[in-house]
Amino acid sequence: MKINQILNSLIYGDAIGNEALVIRKLLRNNGYESDIYVNEVSKNLVNEVKYFSEFYKDNSDLIIYHYGGSDKVYEDLVKIDIKKVLIYHNITPYKYFIKYDKPTADETKKSYENLSYLAKIFNFAIAVSNYNKNELINSGFKNIEVIPILIDFEKYNIPDNNIMYKDDYVNLLYVGRISPSKKIEDLLMLFRYYNYYNKKSRLIIVGDYGTSVPSRIYHYMLMKLIRDTCIKNVYFTGKISFESLIRYYKLADIFITMSAHEGFCVPLLESMYFGIPVIANNICAIPETLGGAG
Incomplete structure (x- = not known):
C-alpha cells in the first residue's frame, strides 16, 4: 500500500515539515511505501521530497494532506479522486494581519473559509489538538x-559543549514565528519591566522575520518599540540552524510567550523536554499542549 503526503512546502525547521518527515519514517518502518510531495523545499532538504508536478505519475492508495491555509497545491489536490486524509494545523485568524498586509489578511480569511469545502471532499480529518478539532467541526467535518x-x-540529543554566554544573567527565551498573533510587543513590555528590576537579564527571540511581508513589517515595528521605550538586552536571532536552536534551549532559564493564538505550539513541548519552566497565556490550545504543566 502506498501512502503519500502532500504539503505546499518543506521548510527547514518548520513544525509541519518536521512532522511530515516523522510520519514518513513511521510509515516506511511499518512496511508502507511513502513519499512527500511539495511545491517548495529548502535547499538542504531537496533529497527528502518529490515535487508535486510529479505526483500524477504516482499510484497512491491514500493521500495525507497537511493543511494550514490555501496554497499552490490546494486547487489541484481537490480534483484528485483518491482517498484523502487532512491533517489540520490551524490557521491564524486574518484579523492579526489586516494592520500589516491586507493581501495576507485576505488570503488567510479565504483559507479558513475553504475548510467548509474541504469537509465535503476529505474522507477523514486529523486535528493536532481539540482546539483545532472544534474548528473542523464548525466547518462541517464529521x-x-x-x-x-x-x-x-x-x-534533540545533540552533544554540544559550546557555551553561548559565560555570565550569570537570567535568560528568557521565545521561539516561534515573528508574527502579529504572537504578541511579541507584549513580551517586550513585560521584559522591560523585569529588566528594570534585574539588569542581569536578557530576552532572546528566536524566529524568522524575513520571509513574509507581515513578518518584516512587524519586526520593524518591534524594533521601533525597543528604541522608543529604551528596552535593553533584547536579541533577535533571525532564522537559525537546528543545532543553534538546541543551544538556546540549553541556555534558557525560562521559556515565555505572550501569543494570542496557538493551534498547538511545538516550542512548549521542546521547552518541557529540556526542563525549562514555561510562562504562556491560558488561551486556545496552549493549556491542552502543556497538559497541566508549565
Missing part, C-alpha cells in the same frame, strides 16, 4: 480524530 503533532525527540 470524521475527526485528535492526534498531537509527532516529534522525534531523539534528534
Whole structure:
C-alpha cells in the first residue's frame, strides 16, 4: 500500500515539515511505501521530497494532506479522486494581519473559509489538538480524530559543549514565528519591566522575520518599540540552524510567550523536554499542549 503526503512546502525547521518527515519514517518502518510531495523545499532538504508536478505519475492508495491555509497545491489536490486524509494545523485568524498586509489578511480569511469545502471532499480529518478539532467541526467535518503533532525527540540529543554566554544573567527565551498573533510587543513590555528590576537579564527571540511581508513589517515595528521605550538586552536571532536552536534551549532559564493564538505550539513541548519552566497565556490550545504543566 502506498501512502503519500502532500504539503505546499518543506521548510527547514518548520513544525509541519518536521512532522511530515516523522510520519514518513513511521510509515516506511511499518512496511508502507511513502513519499512527500511539495511545491517548495529548502535547499538542504531537496533529497527528502518529490515535487508535486510529479505526483500524477504516482499510484497512491491514500493521500495525507497537511493543511494550514490555501496554497499552490490546494486547487489541484481537490480534483484528485483518491482517498484523502487532512491533517489540520490551524490557521491564524486574518484579523492579526489586516494592520500589516491586507493581501495576507485576505488570503488567510479565504483559507479558513475553504475548510467548509474541504469537509465535503476529505474522507477523514486529523486535528493536532481539540482546539483545532472544534474548528473542523464548525466547518462541517464529521470524521475527526485528535492526534498531537509527532516529534522525534531523539534528534534533540545533540552533544554540544559550546557555551553561548559565560555570565550569570537570567535568560528568557521565545521561539516561534515573528508574527502579529504572537504578541511579541507584549513580551517586550513585560521584559522591560523585569529588566528594570534585574539588569542581569536578557530576552532572546528566536524566529524568522524575513520571509513574509507581515513578518518584516512587524519586526520593524518591534524594533521601533525597543528604541522608543529604551528596552535593553533584547536579541533577535533571525532564522537559525537546528543545532543553534538546541543551544538556546540549553541556555534558557525560562521559556515565555505572550501569543494570542496557538493551534498547538511545538516550542512548549521542546521547552518541557529540556526542563525549562514555561510562562504562556491560558488561551486556545496552549493549556491542552502543556497538559497541566508549565
